[in-house]
Amino acid sequence: MSTSKHQPLFLKYRPQKIADLIAQDSVKETLVNAIENNKIVNAYLLTGPRGSGKTSTARIIAKSLNCLNNGGEPTVNPCGECESCLGIINSSSVDVTEIDAASHGGVDDARELIEKVNMASITGKFRIYIIDEVHMLSTAAFNALLKVIEEPPAKVIFVLATTEEDKVPKTISSRCQNLKFKPITVNEASARLHYVAEREAINIDGDAIAMIAEHADGAMRDALGLLDQLSVFSKPDAPVNEARVLEILGLIPADELNAVTQSILKRDAENLLEQLNTLLAHGKDPIAITNELSEHLLGLLENISKASPAAKFTSLIELAKQEQVENFEIVQILDSLNSLSLAFKNTTQSKNVLKAWLIKVCHRADILVVKDLLGRIEKLESGKPVAKPQAAPHVQAAAPQAVKASAPSPAPAAGAPSPSPKPEVAKPSPAPSTSSSENFLDHLSPGSKGMYISSQARLVKVEGTIAQMQMPNKFKFLKAKLESRAAELLEAINKSSGGNVETINIEVVEAVTEAASNP
Ligand SMILES: [Zn+2]
Known part of the structure; x- marks a missing residue:
């Protein structure tokens, strides 16, 4: 079957059996045990x-169940050579049907197919239906699916895959065994890229590989796709380097992003416009500039509060101090960058829109107003008699104000001899699961992420439907802002923990509990 035609790396290095799956230990364990x-x-x-790795895994399941080289029994090591294995590899197996619910026509096809499922296997092997992006199915198709899943014909297996778990009806998901895939980490992706580069004799340096891994953002397929593109630049005497990766990706080099950020921090509109013109002249498009700037500012914000910030941000952090740029100011800039991305959708003049935004952000009129207001609030709180506090969100320190409905549940605090409930500042029990840590930040928009970070809030625990956050008293002026993003926070927390949180309590405290801050 192999020809001289170049086979894409992501296909060539696609995992072929359960053991090959990268970074999915719990999925592997479940499947090996099952088989x-x-x-x-x-x-x-x-x-x-x-x-x-979801689609690859779906095919691996199919091969494992139907391989002919194990006496007709399912095996964790499908041979990859028998008629059944080859049929699945080539997408020509009569026993395996793949449906992409997201594709054109897939929706109707799916319903028809599912309705016909009752015909059991013809060959005596497992009949396997793989439905990709299953959340896209129509209601009619879901109903048909539910019917067969409830009373499945013998030897019929459904493998449903989705990137959006929340959109799959509970009636369906509750009847399935759920296999949760984690995003592949930068380190895991790097290791795999090194391996493939070596096997393929692609000369590429470590920094370039790290950059690919980072850019792929958890998607191995994308990482290998990029490596594929870059492989043509590989020469025995000159490795592919970071500069080449940036070029292929159309990304702005870090020092140029730093220069732009410096101008923003210094409110130097003149320089900023000049830098922007240079970027545009080099063919960078406004949307990409906006996105990258967003990422960079977010990186700055995250690093500002770190004890040992990343080297590429140290000079910016210094500058932000010098220029007295406060964190929430960066958050507001991030927020307005977000709305800028939206504005691009409605204009053909994106270059001008971007320029106007840059000038505006250098003036930061609205931000300065807030700054002034804050100064006044602080004075107010220091006890000076001033008129009405205008924008001060009324918050009582250390008083969780949302629903306190849940009765003192018999919380089985793991091991700890649970003390009787104290009325004072809640001491969150050591968060029972690490999933209530800060992983949910990855699911937030840059604006909300920035807001969360700069308000120094902490998710201290998740209990049933309630997420408990704390924020230090000195940032309570951001509480209302953070609360206005509650819906997004909830969604992110649920996404990262697979939980079912409905309420967020934000408690204002003198000092945020540090114990629970890190997993
Ligand atoms: Zn086989």
């Missing part, structure tokens, strides 16, 4: 970010 103990269920739901 070895003959505990195959009728429906699997594969959830997780794109590029994390």
Whole structure:
């Protein structure tokens, strides 16, 4: 089957059996156990970010169940050579049907197909239906699916995959075995890229690989796609380097981003416009500039509060101090960058829109107003008699104000001899699961992420439907702002923990509990 035609790396290095899966230990364990103990269920739901291996796994399941070289029994080591394995690899197997619910026509096809499922396997092997992006199915198709999943014909297996778990009806997901895929980390992606580069004799340096891994953002398929593109520049005497990666990606080099950020911090409109013109002249498009600037500012914001910030941000952090730029100011800039991205959708003049934005951001009129207001609030709180506090959000320190409905539940604090509930400042029990840590930040928009970070809020625990946050008293002026983003925070927390949180309590405290701040 192999020809001289170049086979894309992501296909060539696609995992072929369970053991090959990268970074998905719990998925692997579940599947190995199921196959070895003959505990195959009728429906699997594969959830997780794109590029994390869901579709490959669906095919691996199919091969493992139907390989002919194991005496007709499921195996964790499908041979990859028998008629059944090859049929699946080439997408020509009569026993395996793949449907992409997101594709044109997929929706109707899916319903029709599902309605016909009752015809059991013809060949005696497992009949496997793989439905990709299953959340896109129509209601009619979901109903048909529910019917077959509830009373599945013998040897019919559904493997459903989705990037948006929340959109799959509970009636379906509750009847499936859920396999949760994690995004592949930068280190895991780097290791794989090194391996592939070596096997393919691609000469590429470590920094370039790290950059690819970072850019791929958890999607191995994208990372290998990039490596593929870059491989043509590989020469035995000159490795592919970071500069080449930037070029291929159309990204702005870090020092240029730093220069732009410096001008923003210094409110230097003149320089800023000049830098912008240079970027545009080099063919960078306004949307890409905006996105990269956003990322960079977010990186700055995250590093400002770190004890040992990343080297590329140290000079900017210094400058921000010098220029007395406060964190929430950067948050507001980030926020307005977000609205700028939206504005691009409605204009053909994106270059001008971007220029106007830059001038505005250098003046920062609205931000200065808030700054002034804050100064006044602080004075007010120091006890000086002033008129009415205008924008001060009324918050009582150390008083969780949202629903306190939940009765003193018999919280089984793991091991700890749970003390009787104290009325004072809540001492959050050591968060029972690490999933209530800060992983949810990855699911927030840059603006909300920035707001969360700069308000120095902490998610201290998740209990049932309630997420408990704390924020230090000195940032309570940001509480209302943070609360206005509650919906997004909830969604992010639920996404990262798979939980079912409905309420966020933000408690203002003198000092945020440090114990729970890190997993
Ligand atoms: Zn086989």
